[in-house]
Amino acid sequence: xxxSRRWLVAIAGAxxxxxxxAPTSAVAQAAGPAGPGPAGADPADTARADPAGANQxxxxxxxxxxLPDPVQSSLGLTVEEFAQFPKTEPVPPxxxxxxxxxxxxxxxxxxxxGSGRLYVPDLNGKMYLLDHGSQHLYLDIGTIFAPDFxxxxxxxxxxxxxxxxxxxxxxxxxxxxxxxxxxxxGKPTTWPTQPNPILHAVVTEWTATDxxxxxxxxxxxQVLRIGYTGQVHAIQQIDFNPTATRHxxxxxxxxxxxxxxxxxxxxxxxxxxxxxxxxxxxxxxxGTNGTGGxxxxxxxxxxxxxxxxLDEIYAIGMRDPHRFSWDPATKRMYLxxxxxxxxxxxxxxxxxxxxxWSEREGPFVYKRGDPQCGVYPLPANDAQYGYVYPxxxxxxxxxxxxxxxxxxxxxxxxxxxxxxxDVPELRGKYVFTDLVDGRIFYTEANEMxxxxxxxxxxELMVYDPAGVRTTMQRLAGDKRVDLRFGQDGAGELYxxxxxxxxxxxxxxxxxxxxxxxxxxxxxxxxxxxxxxPVTPAKWQFRGDQVILAEAGVxxxxxxxxxxxxxxxxxxxxxxxxxxAEVRLDTPVEVTNRDVxxxxxxxxxxxxxxxxxxTDNTIYPHNGIxxxxxxxxxxxxxxxxxxxxxxxxxxxxxxxxxxxxxxxxAGSGEIAVYVDGAREPLITAVDxxxxxxxxxFGSFDNIGRTRDFxxxxxxxxx
Numbered sequence: 272x273x274x275s276r277r278w279l280v281a282i283a284g285a286x287x288x289x290x291x292x293a294p295t296s297a298v299a300q301a302a303g304p305a306g307p308g309p310a311g312a313d314p315a316d317t318a319r320a321d322p323a324g325a326n327q328x329x330x331x332x333x334x335x336x337x338l339p340d341p342v343q344s345s346l347g348l349t350v351e352e353f354a355q356f357p358k359t360e361p362v363p364p365x366x367x368x369x370x371x372x373x374x375x376x377x378x379x380x381x382x383x384x385g386s387g388r389l390y391v392p393d394l395n396g397k398m399y400l401l402d403h404g405s406q407h408l409y410l411d412i413g414t415i416f417a418p419d420f421x422x423x424x425x426x427x428x429x430x431x432x433x434x435x436x437x438x439x440x441x442x443x444x445x446x447x448x449x450x451x452x453x454x455x456x457g458k459p460t461t462w463p464t465q466p467n468p469i470l471h472a473v474v475t476e477w478t479a480t481d482x483x484x485x486x487x488x489x490x491x492x493q494v495l496r497i498g499y500t501g502q503v504h505a506i507q508q509i510d511f512n513p514t515a516t517r518h519x520x521x522x523x524x525x526x527x528x529x530x531x532x533x534x535x536x537x538x539x540x541x542x543x544x545x546x547x548x549x550x551x552x553x554x555x556x557x558g559t560n561g562t563g564g565x566x567x568x569x570x571x572x573x574x575x576x577x578x579x580x581l582d583e584i585y586a587i588g589m590r591d592p593h594r595f596s597w598d599p600a601t602k603r604m605y606l607x608x609x610x611x612x613x614x615x616x617x618x619x620x621x622x623x624x625x626x627x628w629s630e631r632e633g634p635f636v637y638k639r640g641d642p643q644c645g646v647y648p649l650p651a652n653d654a655q656y657g658y659v660y661p662x663x664x665x666x667x668x669x670x671x672x673x674x675x676x677x678x679x680x681x682x683x684x685x686x687x688x689x690x691x692x693d694v695p696e697l698r699g700k701y702v703f704t705d706l707v708d709g710r711i712f713y714t715e716a717n718e719m720x721x722x723x724x725x726x727x728x729x730e731l732m733v734y735d736p737a738g739v740r741t742t743m744q745r746l747a748g749d750k751r752v753d754l755r756f757g758q759d760g761a762g763e764l765y766x767x768x769x770x771x772x773x774x775x776x777x778x779x780x781x782x783x784x785x786x787x788x789x790x791x792x793x794x795x796x797x798x799x800x801x802x803x804p805v806t807p808a809k810w811q812f813r814g815d816q817v818i819l820a821e822a823g824v825x826x827x828x829x830x831x832x833x834x835x836x837x838x839x840x841x842x843x844x845x846x847x848x849x850x851a852e853v854r855l856d857t858p859v860e861v862t863n864r865d866v867x868x869x870x871x872x873x874x875x876x877x878x879x880x881x882x883x884x885t886d887n888t889i890y891p892h893n894g895i896x897x898x899x900x901x902x903x904x905x906x907x908x909x910x911x912x913x914x915x916x917x918x919x920x921x922x923x924x925x926x927x928x929x930x931x932x933x934x935x936a937g938s939g940e941i942a943v944y945v946d947g948a949r950e951p952l953i954t955a956v957d958x959x960x961x962x963x964x965x966x967f968g969s970f971d972n973i974g975r976t977r978d979f980x981x982x983x984x985x986x987x988x
Contacts, residue, residue, distance in 0.1 A: 333645025540621025607685020
């Protein structure tokens with residue numbers, strides 16, 4: 272394990288049960304003793320977790336930073352615009368700006384008839400087909416169910432989802448879910464409703480006269496209707512398991528993700544097995560023995576036949592089960608679950624699972640009515656409850672001073688395990704998004720295992736077709752992207768944004784700072800003759816070691832590092848890779864200790880430097896900076912000014928560490944690696960300086976380097 276990554280293990284803490292710690296995971300989780308787990312589940316699956324710092328907080332104290340941040344990956348998705356959908360409007364006109372989107376498109380899938388047609392629902396009532404680039408309206412849900420159709424209040428209301436029966440080519444059947452209010456609230460529901468419902472979620476079966484037609488013509492019938500007290504967390508997704516073969520008991524079974532109607536924060540409804548709220552339901556839409564006689568109960572449902580329990584329930588204990596999918600290789604079902612105030616989670620779903628809401632939020636205790644809206648450590652007897660905890664999760668990281676119970680602008684949208692062919696670097700990765708801010712993540716699917724440490728979450732970069740790094744916020748033209756994944760029948764990936772109503776296809780990947788830096792090499796850099804220090808008297812040269820033995824003093828002019836030595840040997844380089852060993856000689860008790868790697872050096876007031884520090888909590892520490900005849904400017908991606916936090920500390924001890932700095936002059940991409948890590952610790956993009964010399968030093972401390980080597984392309988002129 273690299274020394275620079277020791278922080279991952281340090282913050283993971285001691286594990287509460289078996290004491291398992293995985294250095295590849297940011298959170299440690301262990302199997303608890305056998306207890307009364309969910310129906311059909313192995314007791315080892317009801318894992319107990321002690322994520323970062325949880326074991327150090329008292330049971331009555333909220334955990335301030337429950338989970339480690341996602342790890343920045345050097346891998347980026349190359350995306351190209353695939354479709355633009357027309358502007359639509361919610362009904363009634365919205366007052367919430369989050370509903371004022373160009374088009375509320377929220378999914379893309381492929382019609383399972385071999386035609387290659389793709390379908391895209393818009394929550395504002397439209398169902399579109401994309402036929403080899405030709406886009407047209409297939410079904411207008413909003414008009415058909417007007418005036419009761421309801422999409423202008425609550426983030427998930429409207430025509431939320433469409434899914435096609437696996438035998439659609441033969442039977443012409445597909446299914447939708449939409450929301451109603453007004454006179455629709457007077458219609459009978461399948462089960463007793465929550466008190467004073469504000470909307471009904473309605474699942475409808477449609478039978479097309481001609482399944483190959485471009486627009487729908489045929490019949491419809493209501494399958495089920497559920498009343499919700501709140502205008503949020505109703506039915507989010509309905510879908511069939513595409514991995515189920517024709518003779519499998521799961522073939523043609525419809526899964527329905529029913530949220531808690533916004534009531535789980537104050538009630539125990541999601542734990543009540545006599546209601547459909549906060550559950551995944553599983554029905555046979557072609558059967559008749561279910562509640563109301565409009566659907567059937569699969570015989571292998573986990574609670575089928577149990578007294579006092581809805582036979583339709585597949586799993587319980589959910590707040591907002593937003594998106595689920597199946598891994599084509601392992602057949603595992605994964606759910607992206609939107610949390611209350613702190614935790615966004617991915618669950619491996621099995622029959623009878625209980626994910627704990629509203630007693631748990633992710634792998635933590637949730638306290639209803641808590642004025643701090645926090646999460647708390649698990650109790651010592653947690654295993655007896657049989658809750659199943661996430662296989663991956665991230666927290667919200669609200670900035671200091673943010674109202675404790677206010678929305679901090681984060682929500683997971685579950686995605687897919689990629690098993691396609693066009694993007695080989697994604698194979699075996701589960702990709703998903705923070706739908707609000709448009710960040711894209713992945714975990715390794717083989718790390719997402721129940722009862723084991725949670726999988727490390729990596730944040731992906733984004734590139735346009737020209738190879739220029741960008742962001743989904745920039746592509747969508749909005750800080751609130753409303754980003755979700757879609758997938759075609761071949762397993763290829765698409766990204767949909769409500770902000771501008773566009774769909775992008777993932778067409779490849781690109782590694783950050785992966786340019787060919789060139790093959791000119793400078794080595795054997797020990798010795799005073801090879802270096803030009805700011806203050807020669809402060810430096811010593813012993814063999815291949817270059818030693819800053821005395822701290823520098825602040826120079827006049829712009830704020831910048833005090834003391835450094837520029838490598839005089841060799842040419843001026845454009846694209847550059849620096850490889851060196853470094854050591855901080857300032858005592859470890861000094862938390863602001865540092866060394867720097869200089870590159871792109873043009874003059875004493877014009878250069879880049881990578882600052883490697885024990886501290887990452889203030890602006891000048893542990894980042895990438897540019898000095899351009901002005902005070903040093905921080906340019907790295909990792910710095911979060913709201914949290915006053917940057918990349919994890921680069922060096923925390925008195926040992927030697929391997930450091931690599933890559934500067935791609937053409938793209939401006941800069942990456943800093945420590946101790947041979949595959950992923951960069953710090954990244955930046957800046958094109959201020961396209962060429963310059965390299966060097967070593969410290970802002971205001973002491974340290975040394977050895978085996979300092981430079982590879983690159985000599986600058987012209």
